[in-house]
Amino acid sequence: MIDRTTRVLIQGITGRAGRMHTRLMRGYGTNIVAGVSPRAEPVDGVPAFTSCAEAVAASGATASVAFVGADALLGAIREALDAGVKLIVTPTEGMPVHDAMAALAAVRAAGARWIGASTPGMAVPGEAKLGFLPEVALAPGPVGVMSKSGTLSYEVCYRLVRRGIGQSVWIGVGGDPVKGTRYADLVPYFAADARTRALVMIGEIGGSEEEELAVALRAERFAKPVFALVAGRSAREGVTMGHAGAMVHGDAGSWASKRAALEEAGARVFGAVAELVEAVAAAL
């Protein structure tokens, strides 16, 4: 994963979001070593270059956070991969799904890891964060967190932190249907990670990612307790609620389908934030 020594470059560093989050991430301790922007002007003391290749050559960056528009995101991911970046985090919302399919193929071919799109980012609390997970909800601790939804994960982690329970690693996988990293991809990591004593999965209706997670938990014989929250129990079929992935067609992707799959895999599934927080607090 990442730690305070991970060398990070920011694509789109001179834009409004790029500037602000460069400052906030550095304030948290993230080791930002370079930026990329057509203007190539330094931001907050971080040198900027006109291409990823130059930025990587000059700085030795191995990870990137891209603050670029949805229409430019596929190009930004390809550029980072071509420059040899091995971890790419893309908070951008609204990436077209056909672009995401092309990006995923490129990421796999390069042997890299992509977190996003539509992710609030990832963090190893006390070490570094890539993206904009809010500090009020971040604290070092034993819970591995993975979430499709930014704000719902903020709410859950904020309440856990107020109960004295922090996170080992927090990864926002994003709410898009095709994405770089899915819940199931993270199961082997959380199984092996000694800091992680429990797993919190924050899901929502639509797609099959929660069901895939259930399959992966069983395949891995995941032995740590898993606490799951699935939003959208009362949503109507055929209507997208904010996230491109959160649409139910027929019975596939429904709340009931997800709960059944997760419970069969040994996870506990909750219908309210407070219930999940109580259960995690009681277990740890």
Added chain:
Amino acid sequence: MYLLEHDAKTLAAGFAIPSPPGCLIGEALPPGPWVVKAQVAAGGRGKAGAIRKAATMAELDSHARAIGAMSVRGQRVRGVRVEQDVGPAQEAYVALLLDPAAGAVRVLMAEQGGVEIEQQAAVRAERAPLDGIEAAVRRVGAGLAPALTEAGLALAAMFRACEAVLIEINPLFVRADGSWLAGDLKLITDDNALYRQPALRALVERNAAAYPEVRLKLEHGFDYVVVDEAGDIGLLTTGAGLSMMLIDELRARGLRPYNFLDVRTGGMRGDPARLIRVLEWIADGPNVRVVLVNIFAGITHLGEFARLLVQARAAVPRLAVPFVVRLVGTAFEEAEQVLGAAGIPVTTDLEQAVAKL
């Protein structure tokens, strides 16, 4: 965006995918007998009685009136399509759909279609990358009636051109002479690609009433859905997942939220216009008796948000209901002062806020 069948078939005609002659009710009718079909973005129309056959004009009129007043799976019917009943044909199945886990497209075919297609063992399937759909269609269709491969190839072109996530013809009418027609056509496209899909955008503009959520997103850049027209709690919330969860939790307590909203405070840029618009929409809810504001702001300055909220509330006097406000983030104390001066209490605890509703 889940297209109405009529719109999907009209688009498909441009990709050499023919359908039985048809029109919306009120337009010039094809020759009878007819099939009268509810236009609604939900499956299960046949089982719901929202697709009926008509042999006479009187039958057609009465079916159209009945179907036009129906709801299917909680959604109001948005229109009625009348189609010529083309008579007996083999009913097959061809579909292309996004496989998110694989980042690929699934090609599906069966010589026998029907309503329970998901349960059929005889469905052939293969995964393909976006640029390999045609080759997969030819492999999957080998040995089946040639019409399936022909339809699949036409769908492949449409899938890419419209940036679809799902296209399904079920049933695909295959006639004795080998010709084929799309009996039903289901098309779901990618909302995120609408900015570069002028034909789809134009369709939404032409028929805004049928695609209210997409229309709003296109025009305003955020998501708003009326979830219960009789609901009495207006929601001014940010974050899709948290807003969905909040609706679930309120309903579990027997409360009736009126709307879903992901207002995206980051997109307001110091202007109350977006909040005013949202409060106007909430004011349209005939039973709304309270507004719950829930903002968990990673970045947004809550003092600024509070000032915008006070301005917006003053700009929509017809929404004369109490506000319950829950905020977490930067500059909470400033927000508390601003809202307190306007007589609006604020808390950091969502459970406390919900208890006040």
